[in-house]
Amino acid sequence: MANQNILLNFDRNGANHTLENYLKRKGYSTLSEKIPNMKPEQVLDEVKKSGIRGRGGAGFPAGIKWSFLPKDSDKPVYLICNGDEGEPGTFKDRVILEENPHMLIEGMILAAYAINAKHCYIYIRGEYGFALQRVQQAVDEAYRAGYLGKKLTGANYSCDITVHKGAGAYVVGDETGLMNSIEGKKGQTRNKPPFPAVEGLYQCPTIINNVETLASVPWIIDHGGAAYHSIGTEKSSGTKLLSISGHVRKPGVYEVDLGYPFMDFLNKDCGGVIGNRKLKAVIPGGSSTPVLRPEDCEKITIDYESIAEAGSSLGSGAILIIAEGSCMVKTLEVLTHFYHHESCGQCTPCREGTGWLHKIVKRIEAGQGKMEDLDLLTSITKHIAFHTICPLGDAACGPVDSFVKKFKDEFIEHIKTGGCPFGGKFVRFQERV
Amino acid sequence: MSASPSPYLTQESEYNLSEDVVTKITEMAASFPEKNSALIPALHLIQDQFGWVPPPTIKQLAQLLKTTPNKIYGVLTFYTMFNLKPVGKYHIQICRNVSCSLLGAKHIIDYLTKKLHIQVGETTADGKFTLTLVECLGACGMAPVMMINDKYYENLDEKKVDQILKTLK
Ligand SMILES: Cc1cc2nc3c(=O)[nH]c(=O)nc-3n(C[C@H](O)[C@H](O)[C@H](O)COP(=O)(O)O)c2cc1C
Ligand code: FES
Numbered sequence: 001m002a003n004q005n006i007l008l009n010f011d012r013n014g015a016n017h018t019l020e021n022y023l024k025r026k027g028y029s030t031l032s033e034k035i036p037n038m039k040p041e042q043v044l045d046e047v048k049k050s051g052i053r054g055r056g057g058a059g060f061p062a063g064i065k066w067s068f069l070p071k072d073s074d075k076p077v078y079l080i081c082n083g084d085e086g087e088p089g090t091f092k093d094r095v096i097l098e099e100n101p102h103m104l105i106e107g108m109i110l111a112a113y114a115i116n117a118k119h120c121y122i123y124i125r126g127e128y129g130f131a132l133q134r135v136q137q138a139v140d141e142a143y144r145a146g147y148l149g150k151k152l153t154g155a156n157y158s159c160d161i162t163v164h165k166g167a168g169a170y171v172v173g174d175e176t177g178l179m180n181s182i183e184g185k186k187g188q189t190r191n192k193p194p195f196p197a198v199e200g201l202y203q204c205p206t207i208i209n210n211v212e213t214l215a216s217v218p219w220i221i222d223h224g225g226a227a228y229h230s231i232g233t234e235k236s237s238g239t240k241l242l243s244i245s246g247h248v249r250k251p252g253v254y255e256v257d258l259g260y261p262f263m264d265f266l267n268k269d270c271g272g273v274i275g276n277r278k279l280k281a282v283i284p285g286g287s288s289t290p291v292l293r294p295e296d297c298e299k300i301t302i303d304y305e306s307i308a309e310a311g312s313s314l315g316s317g318a319i320l321i322i323a324e325g326s327c328m329v330k331t332l333e334v335l336t337h338f339y340h341h342e343s344c345g346q347c348t349p350c351r352e353g354t355g356w357l358h359k360i361v362k363r364i365e366a367g368q369g370k371m372e373d374l375d376l377l378t379s380i381t382k383h384i385a386f387h388t389i390c391p392l393g394d395a396a397c398g399p400v401d402s403f404v405k406k407f408k409d410e411f412i413e414h415i416k417t418g419g420c421p422f423g424g425k426f427v428r429f430q431e432r433v
Numbered sequence: 434m435s436a437s438p439s440p441y442l443t444q445e446s447e448y449n450l451s452e453d454v455v456t457k458i459t460e461m462a463a464s465f466p467e468k469n470s471a472l473i474p475a476l477h478l479i480q481d482q483f484g485w486v487p488p489p490t491i492k493q494l495a496q497l498l499k500t501t502p503n504k505i506y507g508v509l510t511f512y513t514m515f516n517l518k519p520v521g522k523y524h525i526q527i528c529r530n531v532s533c534s535l536l537g538a539k540h541i542i543d544y545l546t547k548k549l550h551i552q553v554g555e556t557t558a559d560g561k562f563t564l565t566l567v568e569c570l571g572a573c574g575m576a577p578v579m580m581i582n583d584k585y586y587e588n589l590d591e592k593k594v595d596q597i598l599k600t601l602k
Contacts, residue, residue, distance in 0.1 A: 088530045088569035126477070126514045127570055129583040162464075167473050167512035170568065184472030184498075186511040202466050245532040245573035252574045287531055287569075318573075320531060334534045338568050344511075428537050 003256045004231060006219045006239050007096060007103070007212065017134050019141040022102035028147055030222040031106055035113060035157075038221075043114035047217065049225025051237040056082055056173075056210030057286060057316045059304050066115050068197035069205050078201045079117040080182070080208040081108055083124040083131070084166055084173035088287035088338060089318030092241035093211035095253045097124060097131035100215065101138035105161065107217035109147065112159045115207055119160050123178055126166040136163050170342035174390045175200075175208040177344070188344045189390035210316075212241050232258030236303035240317050247274045247323035258303040265302060266321070277323035281407070285315025287335055288395035290402030291328075312402070327422035328407040329365045329414050332399060336361045339396035350393035353384040357400055364411060367419035374411055377404055448487035450494070454478050458497050468498050472508055476515055485516035513567065521556045521563035523601050526580040529566040532573035541577050541589050542566065548598070561601075 009025055010016040022028070035043075048063030069077060081104065085093045096104055108120050122139075124132050139161050142148045150158045164182055171177045172187035179201045181187040200206025216238060220228045229237045236258040242265070245251045249271030256265060266272060266279075273279050279294045290312040292300075300306045307314045322331065336358035345351045357380055360373050381397035388394070404411060413421055450458075457478055461471035475498070479490050486509055495502045509515050516524075527533075527542055546552060549562050556563040572578040575587030586597055 085571050086569065089532055089573050090569075091571045091573050094571055125571065126512075127580065130585075165474060165477060166514075167477070168514035168567075169512050181473065182470055183467060184469035184508065186508055188511075243574060245576060246535050251576075283531075320535075320573075322535065326535060331531060331535070334529070334531050338530060341568060425539065426535055426537065428540065 003254075003260065004239055005255055007100065007215055007241060008253075008255045010100065012099070016099045017101055017138060019102060019138070019145060022100075027102050027218075028106055028145075030218045031109055031147065034221055035110070040114050040116060043110060043221060046221055046225035047111075047114065050216075050220045050228035051225075051235075052213065052216055052220065052228065053236065053304065054210055055212035055216075055240065055317065057087060057288075059314065062209060062213050065197065065209075066111070066207055068195065069115055069207065070198055073205055075204040076119065077115055077117040078204055078206040079108060079112045079115060079120040080175075080178065080201065080206060081120065081122040081211055081214050082173065082175065082178060082208055083122055083128070083135075083211045084170075084178060085125055085128070085211075086170040086173045086342075087316050087318060088335070089245055089283065089320045090243055090286050090316045091245075092243040092253050092317060094128060094131055095241070096211050096215050097128065098134050101135045102142065103218060104135075104211055104215045105138055105142050105147070107214040108161060109159050110217045110221055111207070111209070111214055113157055117207070118158060119162070121162050121164050121182055121201075123164045123166060123172075123182060126168055132163065132165055139163055169344075170338075171344045171390065171392055174392065176390065178208065179206065186344070188346050189392075191389050233301075233303050233305065235305050236314075240302065240314070242302065242317045242319055244270055244319040244321065246321040247277065247326070248272070248321040249274055256302060259306075260302045262297050262300045262302055266297075266319075273321060273323050275323065277325060279321065280324045280326060281322040281328065283312075283318075283320035283322070283399075284310075285313045286318040287320070287338065288398050289313040289315040290398045291406055292402075293406050313398075323427075325422070325427045327365070327420055327424075327426065328403055328410050329361065330420065330422065330424065330426065332403045333358070333361045333365045335399045336396070339392065343392060343396075344390075347388040347393065349384045349387045350396070353380050353393065354396045356380055357396065361400070364414050365420055365424065367414060367417070369411070369415040371412070371415055373415070374404055374408070448483060448489045450479065450490055451482055454482055455493075455497065458494070462498055469500060472498060472500070472505065473512070476505075476509060480515060483519075485519050519556075520565075522561050523581050524563045524565065526565045526567045526570075528568070528570045528572075528576070528578045530569035530573075532569070533576040533578055536576040537590070538577040540591070541579065541594060544591050544594060548594075 052062050053059040083093055112120050169187045172181045174189045176190035177187040196206040232238050239255050240258050242254045282292045282297050284307050292312055296310045300310050304314050340354040340358045343350045343354045363369050381400050384393040385397040458475045462468040479486050491502045491505050553564050553566050570578050577589045578587050
């Protein structure tokens with residue numbers, strides 16, 4: 001595979017999480033060798049030049065986000081690493097947290113240096129017990145070795161990291177929900193503006209980035225922003241972790257150069273669709289991104305522009321493969337249940353609307369739908385999307401609109417025949433890898 | 434007008450936070466810029482001690498963090514990981530989200546309800562198992578997935594479920 005291993009630069013079967021192993025891979029050398037000769041602005045400049053876009057889902061360029069911090073504030077600046085990883089289909093940050101935690105820590109120290117943050121938080125979803133343990137161990141090791149704490153090894157700078165355990169709520173993955181959660185509140189989201197860069201955690205300027213974004217920073221500073229920019233495409237630079245699941249022979253976490261052809265990835269790297277079935281549908285970037293039909297996927301490359309052109313989004317890089325023989329209405333029923341369950345309840349359109357969406361899809365699946373239901377679904381999404389504080393409402397609408405549009409025949413068949421043509425169940429695939 | 438307190442908050446019993454937990458919570462509260470940041474970590478500690486978050490501990494916690502029981506109750510009920518009532522010795526949480534569903538989560542759920550003679554949300558009469566459905570656990574590549582207490586079990590089928598249950602005494 002021509003793809004580079006920037007984040008997965010280790011033997012996937014070894015004990016890679018220790019400081020000793022990370023040092024063997026030249027870990028912390030960026031911090032101890034490059035930083036003494038670099039000013040914070042230079043670090044920020046390299047990240048800007050790299051063009052790296054946020055890997056949490058929204059794809060906002062990290063360097064530009066960092067430069068939104070007010071220059072004249074005398075409040076402390078906080079850096080938060082978002083390890084909530086709740087978007088269904090996504091399990092890529094877990095690999096970094098469990099297998100390569102020191103790379104994340106080094107990235108956070110470098111980012112903290114660039115934005116003048118003295119205190120950082122790593123927020124990890126509560127279910128990730130093993131990741132929490134590994135990251136805490138790594139943080140402790142880094143303190144003992146002098147990479148964290150007062151006056152870091154090789155630099156005239158201090159940086160602290162606190163690991164924070166989540167407690168189960170998808171909406172906390174949103175940056176403002178996450179800050180409320182660290183403050184010990186319900187994880188409900190906040191109105192923007194003020195943006196976190198101006199008024200975030202404890203009302204102080206705050207930068208929040210995804211695990212993968214921050215873990216890429218050591219490589220960027222070590223090799224230079226231009227070198228990172230030369231990987232991938234013009235508008236989607238660098239490598240991306242992909243977590244692929246569903247009806248695929250070799251599910252798992254892969255690292256590819258952005259711009260990699262999707263069908264090559266599916267068929268060559270991941271072994272194609274399970275059970276020699278035909279591909280029926282692909283959700284390309286986590287459950288919130290619109291579904292694609294096989295013909296939409298033929299020509300796409302894995303990067304922000306190409307998937308957007310096809311009508312969806314690279315999102316968090318979570319690819320879901322659905323094989324022929326699966327019921328799309330049932331699949332949507334599972335997804336709408338999720339958004340209804342996870343709505344934080346602040347905004348009426350989302351709190352009520354997601355419930356209606358689920359109820360209607362459920363009755364279509366049960367064979368009790370009416371033809372008007374299809375228009376009803378799309379009229380409800382119109383009233384949810386962009387009428388809420390946070391994008392959870394929008395996220396719920398992406399799948400509904402796209403499933404109904406792209407698999408309309410199947411919805412109509414459910415309604416006309418008064419039942420599920422697939423027997424209301426998902427097919428069971430015997431073949432496992 | 435004052436809202437009447439939730440019945441959940443008025444139950445009385447003899448749950449006391451252990452000295453160790455109180456010390457840890459006090460230390461944590463001092464380590465954050467705002468005391469209240471220790472709330473969620475504290476609730477985790479309480480659940481570690483009792484297996485759930487008993488109502489009387491909320492009052493104790495409110496005193497430690499200088500907040501009100503109702504504020505804590507709001508937070509407690511917002512997050513799915515906190516148990517509002519006792520759960521079995523083994524809390525089985527099965528993922529019902531999309532990747533797991535596509536690969537047979539329903540079969541595993543049906544199998545477990547039959548085998549344990551309980552419905553989803555219930556606890557077996559001997560207090561050994563509680564069965565809950567949860568959303569994506571972030572292990573979709575190994576679907577179907579379940580958690581028992583804080584351990585993940587992946588790539589499940591009926592045979593594997595049998596083997597796992599046998600090891601739980
Ligand atoms: C409902 C919701 C859930 C989210 N979940 C996550 C998540 O689990 N992990 C994450 O990194 N970003 C998540 N995000 C995006 C964050 O709000 C934020 O954009 C991101 O952490 C910024 O980091 P990045 O710029 O490095 O991507 C979520 C957003 C929303 C609206
Ligand atoms: S869908 Fe079950 S773990 Fe993600």
